Amino acid sequence: MNLTSERIGDCLIIRVGEPRIDAAVAIRFKDRMRDLTADAATRTVLDLSEVDFIDSSGLGAIVASMKQMPDGVSLDLSGLMPNVEKVFRLTRMDTVFTIHQSAESALQDRAC
Amino acid sequence: MTFPDRQISQRPVATNASVSLVSDPMEVRHALEELLDQLAPLHMADEELGSVELVVAEALNNIVEHAYLGRDDGRIELHWVLSGNGLHIRITDNGVPMPEGRIPLHPDQSPKDHAALVPEGGFGWFLIGGLAHNIVYRRDRGRNVLSFRLAVALD
Numbered sequence: 001m002n003l004t005s006e007r008i009g010d011c012l013i014i015r016v017g018e019p020r021i022d023a024a025v026a027i028r029f030k031d032r033m034r035d036l037t038a039d040a041a042t043r044t045v046l047d048l049s050e051v052d053f054i055d056s057s058g059l060g061a062i063v064a065s066m067k068q069m070p071d072g073v074s075l076d077l078s079g080l081m082p083n084v085e086k087v088f089r090l091t092r093m094d095t096v097f098t099i100h101q102s103a104e105s106a107l108q109d110r111a112c
Numbered sequence: 113m114t115f116p117d118r119q120i121s122q123r124p125v126a127t128n129a130s131v132s133l134v135s136d137p138m139e140v141r142h143a144l145e146e147l148l149d150q151l152a153p154l155h156m157a158d159e160e161l162g163s164v165e166l167v168v169a170e171a172l173n174n175i176v177e178h179a180y181l182g183r184d185d186g187r188i189e190l191h192w193v194l195s196g197n198g199l200h201i202r203i204t205d206n207g208v209p210m211p212e213g214r215i216p217l218h219p220d221q222s223p224k225d226h227a228a229l230v231p232e233g234g235f236g237w238f239l240i241g242g243l244a245h246n247i248v249y250r251r252d253r254g255r256n257v258l259s260f261r262l263a264v265a266l267d
């Protein structure tokens with residue numbers, strides 16, 4: 001599971017370097033997210049711009065990752081491709097997460 | 113007399129095919145690739161192919177997780193037919209029946225805006241129900257048969 005993190009100021013950007021977050025990798029994704037966000041800053045952005053497919057297991061793993069964030073740390077999303085955006089829209093999870101167009105615009109939206 | 117050129121140009125695109133797999137998440141990935149390869153000559157829009165891939169992924173994942181309870185040697189057969197009102201898909205498996213013999217669709221599955229109330233699972237049938245039509249589940253001679261239609265490749 002290729003996840004890389006980069007701290008920019010007060011912001012932690014986690015980039016998913018995989019084309020799919022599906023049932024085959026959902027548990028590994030969630031575990032890796034727990035490791036990467038254990039000492040997260042005030043804001044964390046999960047950049048999905050390289051992901052072109054997620055299924056409900058992948059969505060569940062992203063939701064679980066949001067719930068397991070340390071106290072006071074939010075998990076935003078960025079770079080949703082059309083198939084990924086559709087899953088968030090159909091399940092109305094797009095109302096639960098703050099979604100930015102890209103990691104770069106997430107950084108600009110609020111100084112961090 | 114034969115017209116080789118014409119025969120080639122008029123060869124019909126296959127409008128039905130099958131995919132077989134066993135109940136394993138990586139097999140599901142490969143089966144989806146195979147299905148998309150079979151559908152490629154039909155020139156569907158990317159958005160439509162995305163919906164087909166998503167609904168079939170959800171149906172197959174449900175079978176792997178719930179019908180075969182994580183067993184990795186259960187047989188799954190998928191058959192598709194393209195007709196005038198879309199892509200008809202039938203998926204059969206030899207696993208355990210659905211609970212109470214019906215699809216666990218929850219009409220009141222509205223995600224809440226409070227994070228603590230957001231479910232981590234149960235999105236699968238929600239996605240299938242949101243994208244597919246004529247969803248039918250039946251138990252037939254010890255097998256589960258799920259069929260549905262996707263309104264894609266319409267004229």
